[in-house]
Structures are given as C-alpha cells and as structure tokens.
Amino acid sequence: MPAVGGLDALISVTYDIVANDFVRAGEAASKIKRLLQQLGVEPGIIRRAAIAAYEAEMNVVIHSYGGRIAANITADSIEILCEDSGPGIPDIEKALQEGYSTASEDIREMGFGAGMGLPNIRRSAEEFSIESACGQGTRLKVKILHKVGD
Amino acid sequence: MVQPYFHSVTLETDNCKGCTICIKRCPTEAIRVRGGKARILELRCIDCGECIRTCPNHAKRAIADDFSLLDKYAYTIALPAPSFYGQFAGQDVSISKILQSLLTLGFNAVYEVAEAAEHVSLATRRYIENSSKRPLISSSCPAIVRLIQVRFPDLIDHLIPIQAPVDIAARLGKEAVMRKQGLRREDIGAFFITPCPAKVTAIKQPIGLGNSWVDGAIPIADVYAKVLRILPYLEDVPGLQQASAVGVCWGRAAGEEEAIRAPSHVAVDGIHAVIDVLEEIEIGKFHDIDFIECQACRGGCVGGPLTVQNAFLARVNMENLTRELSPEINPTVEKQVEENWGAGFYNLEADIEPRSILKLDDDFSRAIEKMELLEKTVGSLPGLDCGSCGSPSCQALAEDIVQGLASEGDCVFVLRDGVQSLAEELLELARRVPGSISSKTDTDEEEPPKESPKESGEVDRRDTTDQAAQ
Numbered sequence: 010m011p012a013v014g015g016l017d018a019l020i021s022v023t024y025d026i027v028a029n030d031f032v033r034a035g036e037a038a039s040k041i042k043r044l045l046q047q048l049g050v051e052p053g054i055i056r057r058a059a060i061a062a063y064e065a066e067m068n069v070v071i072h073s074y075g076g077r078i079a080a081n082i083t084a085d086s087i088e089i090l091c092e093d094s095g096p097g098i099p100d101i102e103k104a105l106q107e108g109y110s111t112a113s114e115d116i117r118e119m120g121f122g123a124g125m126g127l128p129n130i131r132r133s134a135e136e137f138s139i140e141s142a143c144g145q146g147t148r149l150k151v152k153i154l155h156k157v158g159d
Numbered sequence: 160m161v162q163p164y165f166h167s168v169t170l171e172t173d174n175c176k177g178c179t180i181c182i183k184r185c186p187t188e189a190i191r192v193r194g195g196k197a198r199i200l201e202l203r204c205i206d207c208g209e210c211i212r213t214c215p216n217h218a219k220r221a222i223a224d225d226f227s228l229l230d231k232y233a234y235t236i237a238l239p240a241p242s243f244y245g246q247f248a249g250q251d252v253s254i255s256k257i258l259q260s261l262l263t264l265g266f267n268a269v270y271e272v273a274e275a276a277e278h279v280s281l282a283t284r285r286y287i288e289n290s291s292k293r294p295l296i297s298s299s300c301p302a303i304v305r306l307i308q309v310r311f312p313d314l315i316d317h318l319i320p321i322q323a324p325v326d327i328a329a330r331l332g333k334e335a336v337m338r339k340q341g342l343r344r345e346d347i348g349a350f351f352i353t354p355c356p357a358k359v360t361a362i363k364q365p366i367g368l369g370n371s372w373v374d375g376a377i378p379i380a381d382v383y384a385k386v387l388r389i390l391p392y393l394e395d396v397p398g399l400q401q402a403s404a405v406g407v408c409w410g411r412a413a414g415e416e417e418a419i420r421a422p423s424h425v426a427v428d429g430i431h432a433v434i435d436v437l438e439e440i441e442i443g444k445f446h447d448i449d450f451i452e453c454q455a456c457r458g459g460c461v462g463g464p465l466t467v468q469n470a471f472l473a474r475v476n477m478e479n480l481t482r483e484l485s486p487e488i489n490p491t492v493e494k495q496v497e498e499n500w501g502a503g504f505y506n507l508e509a510d511i512e513p514r515s516i517l518k519l520d521d522d523f524s525r526a527i528e529k530m531e532l533l534e535k536t537v538g539s540l541p542g543l544d545c546g547s548c549g550s551p552s553c554q555a556l557a558e559d560i561v562q563g564l565a566s567e568g569d570c571v572f573v574l575r576d577g578v579q580s581l582a583e584e585l586l587e588l589a590r591r592v593p594g595s596i597s598s599k600t601d602t603d604e605e606e607p608p609k610e611s612p613k614e615s616g617e618v619d620r621r622d623t624t625d626q627a628a629q
C-alpha cells in the first residue's frame with residue numbers, strides 16, 4: 010500500500026515463514042533489521058525491533074504450521090505483526106512466563122526453547138498483544154515507538 | 160578546517176586493471192569500479208586490508224611510515240607487535256634476539272606490546288567482572304571497531320572501552336623513558352611494528368582517544384628483511400625480554416581469550432566470520448557469553464596483511480618461541496594494573512561514535528522515498544550479482560543509483576536491452592522516413608524497395624552490438 014511523504018510516511022513489508030525450515034529461519038527478521046537500518050532508525054530501537062521480529066519468527070518456525078510476518082514503519086512507530094495458521098496456544102498466561110516452553114528435547118539441543126522468546130518480545134516493545142486459542146492460529150502484534158531525528 | 164579522512168589502504172591506480180575481484184570481498188562494500196578503475200569510498204572503508212590480500216595486480220597498498228621518521232626524535236622506542244615474533248623461525252632464534260635486532264637497527268629502546276597486552280588482559284578481566292552487559296566484545300582489533308561503527312552501530316555498547324595494547328605500550332614505554340632519562344614526551348618517538356593497515360589508520364586517527372601515544376607505524380614486512388640479515392650475529396641480552404607467553408600469544412587467534420580467561424568466551428577470526436557472529440548478536444544470541452575476541456584477520460594478527468609469513472607457520476613459530484617463557488602473567492604487571500586500574504589508566508577517553516553506512520538519508524521521509532525507489536530499482540535489475548557494473552551486487556548498484564552515484568545503464572544487461580530496443584526504434588523510424596528526402600516520388604508504393612537495403616544494414620549493426628555485449 011506504501012504511501013509516501015510527510016510525517017505519516019509509511020512503508021510495509023511482509024514475509025512468509027515456513028514451519029520447521031531452520032535453514033532460512035531468521036531471514037525475515039534480518040531483512041526487517043536491514044530495512045530499519047536503511048531508514049536510519051536509531052540503533053537501540055533497531056536492536057529491540059530485531060529481537061522482537063526474530064523471536065516471533067522463530068516461534069512460527071518452531072511451534073506453528075507456518076505463517077507470515079509483517080513490519081509497518083511510520084515516522085513514530087514500528088509495528089510488527091506475526092500470524093500463523095495454528096495449532097495455537099492453549100494457555101497464553103503460561104506461555105508468557107519466563108522459562109516456560111513446550112519445545113521438544115531435540116529443539117532444545119539445537120539451542121532453542123529457553124522459554125524466553127515471548128517475555129523478551131514483550132520487554133522490547135511499548136505495546137504488546139497476542140491472540141490465540143487451541144486449534145486456531147496465533148496472532149502477535151507489537152509496537153515499538155521511535156522518534157525521527159530532525 | 161575539515162581534515163580529510165586518512166586511510167592507510169589506498170589504490171595504485173596504474174596497477175588497477177578494473178577486474179572487479181576486490182569489490183565482492185570487501186566487508187563494507189566500499190569499493191566500486193568506475194571508468195575501468197577501482198575507487199575506494201572513504202566513508203565506508205575500515206582499512207581491514209581484505210582488498211590488499213585479494214587484488215591479483217597489487218593495486219591496493221598500505222600507506223605507512225618508514226625509518227626516516229626516527230630522525231625526528233631525540234629518543235626512539237620500538238613497539239613490536241606480538242605477531243612480529245612469529246615471523247622468525249630457527250633453533251637459534253629467540254625473542255630476546257629479535258628485540259636486540261630492533262636496537263641494532265637504530266631504536267634506542269624496545270617496549271614489547273606483548274607486555275602491554277598483559278596489562279590489557281587484566282584490565283579487561285576487571286571490566287568484565289564489573290559490567291552486566293553481555294556479550295562483551297574486544298575492541299583491540301581496530302578493523303573490527305570500525306566495522307561495528309559502520310555496519311553494527313547498535314552493538315557499540317558491547318565493545319569493551321579499554322585501550323588497545325599498542326596504545327598502552329607506547330604510554331608505558333614513554334613514561335618509563337621520561338622518568339629514567341629525564342626527557343620530555345615530545346622528544347620521544349614510539350613506533351609500532353605493525354601487522355596491518357588498520358593499526359596505521361588507528362594511530363593517525365584514533366577512535367575513543369584524543370591523541371595516540373604512538374608516533375608512527377612501520378609494516379612488519381618492511382622490517383623483516385633487515386632483521387633477518389642481522390639476526391644470526393646477535394647474542395641473547397638478559398633482561399630485554401619481559402613478556403610472558405600469555406602476552407605473546409595475543410599475536411594469534413584465541414590468544415586474547417586465553418589471556419583474559421572470562422568464565423565463558425569465544426574467539427572469532429576472519430572478518431566475514433566476525434560479521435556472521437555480529438549478525439547473530441544483533442538478534443539476541445550469544446547473550447550468555449561473557450567475552451568475544453574478534454579479529455579481522457584469519458589466524459589473528461599473524462594473518463595481518465602486512466606480515467610476511469604464512470599465518471599457520473607463524474603460529475608454530477610463536478609456539479616454539481614461547482616454550483621457555485612463563486605461562487603466567489608476571490606478578491609485577493598484576494601489581495601495576497592494581498595501581499593503574501582505579502585511575503582509569505586503561506580506559507578509552509571518548510565514546511565510540513556510530514557512523515552507519517546503511518542509512519539512505521538523514522531525513523526519515525526522504526529515506527522512505529529512497530527505499531521505495533530502491534525496491535523498484537532492484538526489481539528492474541537481473542539479480543545476477545555479476546559485478547560487471549562495478550558495484551558489488553545488484554542491490555548495491557540499486558543503492559548507488561538511488562544515491563545518484565550510478566545509473567541503470569551501468570548494468571550491462573539493462574544496457575543491452577536498451578540498445579536492442581533503441582535499434583528497433585531506429586529501424587521503425589527508418590521505415591517511416593518521409594519519401595521526399597530519399598526519393599523524388601511521393602507514392603508509398605515506390606518506397607519499400609528503397610528502404611530495404613537500409614533495413615538489413617540496421618539489423619547487421621544490431622547483431623554486432625549483441626556480440627560485443629557478450
């Protein structure tokens with residue numbers, strides 16, 4: 010949709026995420042990071058956005074049937090939207106606890122599944138929401154506020 | 160007055176054949192080939208020396224200092240890099256003799272950078288204990304510091320703000336001479352025997368330091384032959400060699416992490432491997448590692464572009480040379496660090512500033528506009544990353560176009576398509592040339608026979624253009 014110009018300048022990108030594809034896992038987050046760098050977003054903000062995007066992407070790779078991630082960037086915020094097609098999170102409250110993970114032993118051996126993804130996403134953003142239910146997809150939305158230098 | 164940015168790495172234009180081999184290896188995409196010659200983009204170059212290694216025509220060179228600079232000082236100190244030792248092999252060779260050779264060549268004193276590396280090891284150990292930031296990244300390799308400034312500015316606060324061994328060596332060496340000989344600081348010249356251009360640049364243009372205590376840098380490669388010639392005639396001089404094996408090992412990959420002994424640590428060498436690791440750190444990985452040694456050169460400083468020996472051989476040499484040395488840091492160094500630490504002796508004096516090269520524009524809405532143009536431009540390029548345009552990739556050419564530094568016609572494929580359609584247009588035009596110019600009759604029926612020879616001429620010419628582009 011990209012509308013250009015002025016303070017409402019907006020740019021959006023969307024990337025598909027394939028379940029269990031560990032070779033390409035992290036690529037979407039990398040591209041989002043690069044985009045923010047090209048736009049001259051402040052380094053600390055990029056760092057937070059990159060971590061949120063990466064953890065969200067990895068959750069879709071590891072825990073879901075696949076989905077997509079989008080970033081919407083305006084002059085004052087970076088919104089990251091991540092959706093997948095299931096199987097959903099039965100107990101969101103629990104999933105948000107530090108250290109809680111349902112990742113299998115195999116996944117843990119690969120260095121994932123520390124149960125810190127969702128808590129770190131929440132910590133890195135000003136706004137955080139997650140919608141999910143058993144048997145449905147998961148929809149994660151975070152907003153990181155930033156200021157454009159004069 | 161604006162001072163031009165100094166770079167040690169420069170181009171010998173006469174030697175450059177415009178082959179584009181260097182543009183792909185450059186870790187910051189700082190080289191372009193335009194008009195048949197390479198050009199180094201000042202703001203992007205981090206002086207790592209990758210291009211010096213890759214250029215088959217020796218068109219990339221490091222500017223450094225030479226021995227004539229010694230004459231400017233009443234008293235001179237040589238600061239040999241630990242990697243310097245690794246250049247020499249043989250049963251009779253010792254570090255003491257290598258140091259002695261520098262005195263024979265005209266220096267009044269030597270101060271081993273290896274000894275300063277021990278100071279830095281202990282200071283770093285303390286810094287790690289007192290910081291909660293993880294992972295902490297070594298700032299001893301100046302090419303890596305510059306890489307982080309331009310490509311990973313969000314990781315600057317992971318860099319350990321402690322001075323590099325050579326700067327500490329120059330200061331300790333000079334202060335000792337000032338005390339013992341009663342000389343003023345400006346009378347003493349301290350010269351680094353350097354493995355790399357990155358250090359040359361770091362001395363002329365320090366990051367995080369007001370003024371370097373180092374006055375010049377002479378390439379290992381320039382000292383090597385001189386030392387080799389006199390080495391067999393020298394005797395061991397007691398007391399000259401001071402550093403332990405811990406400090407000397409800083410000259411090779413993993414030496415630094417072994418010296419610092421953080422609870423959890425990793426050593427990464429080779430600038431492209433370092434980039435991979437920094438990318439991972441940016442997305443939150445490595446957060447439970449205390450210390451990361453990062454060196455631009457494969458094998459560490461023994462792999463520096465201004466060394467002589469093969470890096471693996473140099474590593475073996477270093478092992479042989481340190482066999483008789485103490486495996487522990489000298490207790491007097493520990494005491495000195497104890498005294499100096501509180502006063503901030505080892506700290507960098509200023510912040511390391513970000514210098515992002517990725518930003519498309521300082522103005523956010525202009526950056527967005529350029530971003531959209533960039534996407535469109537990338538889409539119109541073939542995506543082959545062939546480098547024939549002189550930019551390292553299609554993406555890079557698109558960025559150059561957006562920044563007004565290149566045009567789409569620089570892409571040979573776009574150009575070929577352009578030539579082809581131009582030829583077709585010409586042909587079309589030629590068909591429509593009014594009869595009144597070329598013939599006396601106005602009737603359409605009579606034109607075709609006259610036009611047809613011209614038509615085949617055009618087709619021929621287009622064919623040759625096609626071949627030329629292939």
Ligand SMILES: Nc1ncnc2c1ncn2[C@@H]1O[C@H](COP(=O)(O)OP(=O)(O)O)[C@@H](O)[C@H]1O
Nearest residue numbers: 068072104110111112122123124125126127147
């Ligand atoms: N997109 C998702 N689909 C299904 N389950 C998810 C998804 N994201 C997170 N979860 C659940 O929430 C738990 C906690 O997630 P997280 O904090 O990222 O830790 P980790 O990924 O290390 O297990 C996961 O173990 C998983 O059970």
Ligand code: SF4
Nearest residue numbers: 300355455456460463
């Ligand atoms: S690894 Fe050593 S030789 Fe290579 S650029 Fe860094 S400091 Fe210089």
Ligand SMILES: [Mg+2]
Nearest residue numbers: 067068126127
């Ligand atoms: Mg996770």
